[in-house]
Each structure stands twice: as C-alpha cells, then as structure tokens.
Amino acid sequence: LFSWYGDLKNFVQVIRPMYGKLLPLSVRYILPIQMLNNAKTRLEKYGIFESLYEVDENYKIYQIARKSYKALYEKLGENNYFFGSSPTTLDAIVYGYLALHLYPELPNPMLSVILKREYSRLSQFCDRMRSSQILQTPLKILPTFSLPSLFTGFLLSRRTWFIDRYWKPVESDKSKVEKSSAQIEFERKRTIAICGAIIFMTVYVIWNGIITIEVVDDSKKEDTDDQQADDAENDEDFDD
Incomplete structure (x- = not known):
C-alpha cells in the first residue's frame, strides 16, 4: 500500500499513469487521487500521515514489512511451500501479496530489494509459484456486465x-435467445x-x-x- 501510494515517486511515475491507461476518460483523473487519499487514511494507523518523495530503507513502514516477511520466512523454512511439497490456498494468498511487492518495476523498488536481499527464500518461493503449473493453467473468463449506475x-x-x-437489426424470432x-x-x-x-x-x-x-x-x-x-x-x- 505504501509502496504504491505513500511513495510519491512510484505513484507519480508509474501507478497514476497505469490507471490512466486502464480507466475510462470520465474517471481517469479522479479515481487515482481518490485511491491515494484512501491509502493515506489506511496508513494513518501505522503512524504515517503524509506521502514522501524520497524514502529511506529504514523508514518505519519498511520495518513493519520486515516483521511480516520474517514471520513468513520462518514459517516457510526450508520447504518449497508452506505445508510441504505442493502449494495450498495459503501459498496462493501469500504469493498474491508478495508478488505485488516483488515484481512491479518501480522507480523505488524498496520492498523488492528487501525481499531479494534479506529474505531470499521468500523471493524464490514467489518465483516457484509463478512458474508452477497452477498459475500457468488458463482461467475461464466469464463475460462481464456493467452495473447500473445513475451516471x-x-x-x-x-x-x-x-x-x-x-x-x-431486429433478429428473427427463431434466432432470438430467451x-x-x-x-x-x-x-x-x-x-x-x-x-x-x-x-x-x-x-x-x-x-x-x-x-x-x-x-x-x-x-x-x-x-x-x-x-x-x-x-x-x-x-x-x-x-x-
């Protein structure tokens, strides 16, 4: 959360332009700022009340991240996965979080640096999950529908x-699907x-x-x- 929104260098140079390409024009310039403000509110409970452009690796939010990494690091131990030789739901959840720290190419990739340098087994775990057959299996994507909204x-x-x-053109009654x-x-x-x-x-x-x-x-x-x-x-x- 902090790496994407609290670090202004990452937000200005990567995150906001990324949303600008994905979002429709009507919310392209509004939604990223709203997400930034929501992130600031959530970060206040960690004693972080402002976004920074230059962040040191010993900043308190990174110390909090290190505590979480350490707990996962000790739980993983020497195993390939958290509960043995095959991935489980916990592995998928952990990978979902750590992948956002490890793989995005950011101007200030501090979380990625910490994972690779201090908790290499977690980094290797993410690489293992990324190349596993589970993630390589194509998913069936269901059609989406726009939710009704006033505007x-x-x-x-x-x-x-x-x-x-x-x-x-109006289709014939025979070809119509009820x-x-x-x-x-x-x-x-x-x-x-x-x-x-x-x-x-x-x-x-x-x-x-x-x-x-x-x-x-x-x-x-x-x-x-x-x-x-x-x-x-x-x-x-x-x-x-």
Missing part, C-alpha cells in the same frame, strides 16, 4: 445502449438509471440557471409591435 450507465455505455436498442429474469431485471434497472440521469441533469441545469427558458406572450408582443409602429409614424409626422 456511468449513460456516460460510459450510451453509444452501445442506443445502438443495441434502436440501430441494431432472456433470463436476471437479464431482464438488469436491463430494467439500467433503463431507469439512464432516464433518471437525464431527468436529474435537466432539472439541475434549469434550477441553477445554466439554461433559461423565456416565455413570450404573443398579445404583449403584438402590443409592443403596434407601439413601435405608432412611434415610427409620430417621428415621421414630426420630421414633416
């Missing part, structure tokens, strides 16, 4: 939504979210005076036109 449903998927609903109740409920919530976003933005714009609607009474307009015509005739008589 993101309209901002991020408006083009797809309108194309699918209005422009996509939708499940979950899909129907999801589409209903998404439609409600999009309509709600449009109504909210319209009311907000009008309420704050960003756009004003002026109503002109036709009878008053005619009276004004007649008055202007009379004034013009009077001016001509005066000139004569």
Whole structure:
C-alpha cells in the first residue's frame, strides 16, 4: 500500500499513469487521487500521515514489512511451500501479496530489494509459484456486465445502449435467445438509471440557471409591435 501510494515517486511515475491507461476518460483523473487519499487514511494507523518523495530503507513502514516477511520466512523454512511439497490456498494468498511487492518495476523498488536481499527464500518461493503449473493453467473468463449506475450507465455505455436498442437489426424470432429474469431485471434497472440521469441533469441545469427558458406572450408582443409602429409614424409626422 505504501509502496504504491505513500511513495510519491512510484505513484507519480508509474501507478497514476497505469490507471490512466486502464480507466475510462470520465474517471481517469479522479479515481487515482481518490485511491491515494484512501491509502493515506489506511496508513494513518501505522503512524504515517503524509506521502514522501524520497524514502529511506529504514523508514518505519519498511520495518513493519520486515516483521511480516520474517514471520513468513520462518514459517516457510526450508520447504518449497508452506505445508510441504505442493502449494495450498495459503501459498496462493501469500504469493498474491508478495508478488505485488516483488515484481512491479518501480522507480523505488524498496520492498523488492528487501525481499531479494534479506529474505531470499521468500523471493524464490514467489518465483516457484509463478512458474508452477497452477498459475500457468488458463482461467475461464466469464463475460462481464456493467452495473447500473445513475451516471456511468449513460456516460460510459450510451453509444452501445442506443445502438443495441434502436440501430441494431431486429433478429428473427427463431434466432432470438430467451432472456433470463436476471437479464431482464438488469436491463430494467439500467433503463431507469439512464432516464433518471437525464431527468436529474435537466432539472439541475434549469434550477441553477445554466439554461433559461423565456416565455413570450404573443398579445404583449403584438402590443409592443403596434407601439413601435405608432412611434415610427409620430417621428415621421414630426420630421414633416
């Protein structure tokens, strides 16, 4: 947590640009800062109240990391894995945490340096897990669906939504796949979210005076036109 967000050199040069490439434009410049602020809040319990640009290897957060590494180091011992010769759930969990310390290429890779230099067996354990058959087995990736939201449903998927609903050719009844109740409920919530976003933005714009609607009474307009015509005739008589 500190290595990614508390060390400003790592955050500015690597972490924030990485999120910038992965996130959509609407949250690209907001979400990384929110994550940085959340990380600062979580780090306060360790007595760290500010982010630093230059961090010494003896900084207190690294001493806390060393204590955790030492406990894992002693538990692993001379074994290849924590409970013998084959990996278990604990090995997978430990690897998931340590891999984030060991492998990312950061300007200040202090945690990686500590692991390789002071706790080499943990580093070797991560390499062993990384090359194991378990992690090499391809995972079946299930299709994802965007969760309905007041704004993101309209901002991020408006083009797809309108194309699918209005422009996509209608398939024959035979080729249609019957939708499940979950899909129907999801589409209903998404439609409600999009309509709600449009109504909210319209009311907000009008309420704050960003756009004003002026109503002109036709009878008053005619009276004004007649008055202007009379004034013009009077001016001509005066000139004569």
